[in-house]
Amino acid sequence: MKKDVKVSGIILKIVIYIALIAMTISIIVPVAWVFMASFKRNAEFIGKGVNPWALPEQLQYQNYITAFIDAEIGKFFLNSVIVTALALVLLLLFALPASYALSRFEFRGKKILNAAFMAGLFVNISYIVVPIFLMLSGANRALGVDFFLDNRFILALVYAASSLSFSIYLLSSYFKTLPKGFEEAAYIDGCGYLKTMVKIMIPMAKPSILTVILFQFLSFWNEYIIAFTLMDEHSTLAVGLKNLMAVERTATNYGIMYAGLVIVMIPVLVLYVCLQKQLTKGMTLGGLKG
Amino acid sequence: MNRKRAQGRFVFFCIAPAAILVTLFVFIPTINVFRMSLYRMGGITNRKTFVGLNNFKSLFNDTNFLQAMQNTIAIIVLVTICTIIFAVLFAAILSRSNVKGKNFFRVIFYIPNILSIVVIAGIFGAIYNPSTGLLNTFLEAIGLDFLTQQWMGNQRIVLYSIIFALVWQAIGYYMVMYMASMAAIPEDLYEAASLDGASEMKIFFQVTLPLIWSNIRTTLTFYIISTINLSFQFVQIMSNGGPNGHSEVVLNYMYKQAYGASVYGYGMAIGVVIFVFSFALAAIVNKITDREVLEF
Numbered sequence: 001m002k003k004d005v006k007v008s009g010i011i012l013k014i015v016i017y018i019a020l021i022a023m024t025i026s027i028i029v030p031v032a033w034v035f036m037a038s039f040k041r042n043a044e045f046i047g048k049g050v051n052p053w054a055l056p057e058q059l060q061y062q063n064y065i066t067a068f069i070d071a072e073i074g075k076f077f078l079n080s081v082i083v084t085a086l087a088l089v090l091l092l093l094f095a096l097p098a099s100y101a102l103s104r105f106e107f108r109g110k111k112i113l114n115a116a117f118m119a120g121l122f123v124n125i126s127y128i129v130v131p132i133f134l135m136l137s138g139a140n141r142a143l144g145v146d147f148f149l150d151n152r153f154i155l156a157l158v159y160a161a162s163s164l165s166f167s168i169y170l171l172s173s174y175f176k177t178l179p180k181g182f183e184e185a186a187y188i189d190g191c192g193y194l195k196t197m198v199k200i201m202i203p204m205a206k207p208s209i210l211t212v213i214l215f216q217f218l219s220f221w222n223e224y225i226i227a228f229t230l231m232d233e234h235s236t237l238a239v240g241l242k243n244l245m246a247v248e249r250t251a252t253n254y255g256i257m258y259a260g261l262v263i264v265m266i267p268v269l270v271l272y273v274c275l276q277k278q279l280t281k282g283m284t285l286g287g288l289k290g
Numbered sequence: 291m292n293r294k295r296a297q298g299r300f301v302f303f304c305i306a307p308a309a310i311l312v313t314l315f316v317f318i319p320t321i322n323v324f325r326m327s328l329y330r331m332g333g334i335t336n337r338k339t340f341v342g343l344n345n346f347k348s349l350f351n352d353t354n355f356l357q358a359m360q361n362t363i364a365i366i367v368l369v370t371i372c373t374i375i376f377a378v379l380f381a382a383i384l385s386r387s388n389v390k391g392k393n394f395f396r397v398i399f400y401i402p403n404i405l406s407i408v409v410i411a412g413i414f415g416a417i418y419n420p421s422t423g424l425l426n427t428f429l430e431a432i433g434l435d436f437l438t439q440q441w442m443g444n445q446r447i448v449l450y451s452i453i454f455a456l457v458w459q460a461i462g463y464y465m466v467m468y469m470a471s472m473a474a475i476p477e478d479l480y481e482a483a484s485l486d487g488a489s490e491m492k493i494f495f496q497v498t499l500p501l502i503w504s505n506i507r508t509t510l511t512f513y514i515i516s517t518i519n520l521s522f523q524f525v526q527i528m529s530n531g532g533p534n535g536h537s538e539v540v541l542n543y544m545y546k547q548a549y550g551a552s553v554y555g556y557g558m559a560i561g562v563v564i565f566v567f568s569f570a571l572a573a574i575v576n577k578i579t580d581r582e583v584l585e586f
Binding site: 009012013016017019020023024026027028029030031033034037045046050051052053093094095097098100101102105107113116117120123124125126127128129130131132133134135157158160161162164165168193194197218221222223224225229238239241242245257258261264265268269271272276279280 | 296297298300301303304305307308309311312314315316317318319320322323326376379380383387389395396397398399400401402404405406407408409411412413414415416417422423424427428431458461466490515518519522523526527541544545548549554557558561564565
């Protein structure tokens with residue numbers, strides 16, 4: 001009897017380890033393989049008897065140079081940096097004052113405003129991306145300009161708008177936890193409302209601000225469908241990569257395609273390695289996915 | 291009095307920019323989805339004719355739409371079930387049992403969640419490639435040649451290939467979420483259970499699972515919403531509905547109609563149907579999973 005329990009315990013343990021290792025392999029191997037493939041020459045991908053598991057014959061770093069310059073991945077990379085940074089700045093500029101006012105002041109219509117911002121949480125961007133496109137192209141036509149589409153600033157603005165509800169929700173629930181005394185002390189010292197907010201309250205909300213930046217960095221950097229719909233020449237990296245994938249697959253220029261994949265992955269992976277603790281902790285704080 | 295007015299002005303200038311931005315880029319487009327679904331519009335002329343519910347009527351005679359709907363429902367159901375099983379099991383293993391390297395596994399399992407959908411599509415392109423793909427060559431190497439497949443080319447298999455990729459990317463995210471709610475269960479409940487001689491299996495089913503049930507229920511809504519969304523982006527990049535519509539999902543069909551074919555009214559009618567469908571589904575699921583909440 002006792003022995004049975006022990007044996008079944010060992011078997012259970014073995015099964016558990018097999019499951020854990022299988023899942024680990026299913027993640028690490030494909031990702032590592034893409035890194036390896038990005039150094040292969042084209043001949044190592046096509047033709048009969050090619051073994052995709054073989055190591056590269058030589059480190060064909062030329063793939064990266066070609067991807068960066070000829071396939072314009074460098075340009076897309078720069079666009080992604082610009083759009084992501086701009087969107088983060090805009091998001092904080094809009095979200096911080098709003099969440100501060102919504103959480104620390106009493107005024108008429110507060111409930112309705114809170115509910116309206118919460119309602120925004122339920123609107124999925126995939127549904128409204130076409131109406132946004134139509135609105136922007138309509139604005140172009142009405143004003144006879146070519147400004148609203150394929151514009152990095154507008155894209156950043158749309159990103160900021162699409163994540164405002166979530167950020168306000170997260171930031172204002174943090175502001176609510178701060179003690180009331182700080183503002184009163186500041187007012188007595190002669191600080192105005194604006195100064196109190198900028199100099200005293202916002203610095204205290206740093207942990208939640210960092211969570212917002214971290215999550216929205218990932219989602220802006222990785223975002224695909226809005227950029228694909230609204231952008232053309234000034235596209236971001238994800239869209240550039242998708243186009244590269246389509247082109248390279250028919251031209252069967254795989255090495256460059258995998259180099260492009262690596263270029264998209266690296267900033268995210270580096271960030272993750274540095275900040276994975278905050279990321280998984282912050283996730284349970286927000287408990288929501290965009 | 292003056293102070294009150296100053297405060298009112300301050301609050302107004304804090305909130306107004308955000309409110310305008312959300313109205314402009316979230317609320318108005320959402321209203322437009324509903325409004326445009328009642329019109330026939332688009333094409334080169336861009337003329338707008340009010341057609342009432344006609345778009346919806348033709349929708350239910352559109353076999354492409356019905357197939358997309360069927361695929362979407364299959365994807366939602368299968369992705370949700372598979373992800374929950376794996377995520378809850380891994381969460382239980384990593385938070386309860388004494389396996390080595392828990393932290394390592396947690397960090398690795400979360401990686402798919404931080405990758406762009408485009409990167410994941412690229413990775414699965416490499417895995418599913420019929421001639422030089424990782425999966426087929428691996429099967430050949432271990433002597434299981436008969437299992438090799440045209441993973442994205444076979445009409446009967448393509449949907450499952452996409453489901454697999456969706457589950458692969460979702461497990462880590464939900465696992466971390468379930469781990470957080472398992473960490474909140476007080477230790478003495480487990481001690482009491484094991485003093486009573488309950489096996490690990492029994493503890494899992496009788497203690498852990500009931501106590502994280504409300505958390506699982508919440509995530510069911512996330513599954514519905516995010517699977518509809520992610521399956522669209524994934525299909526859009528990987529197969530665009532092919533072969534022969536066998537991997538088509540509703541949002542991608544909407545996108546093709548509205549953005550690709552410029553049949554805006556019809557496309558938006560599809561959007562309305564999915565919108566209503568997802569809310570109804572979330573409400574139903576919420577209702578039928580309602581259990582007495584166990585407190586600890």
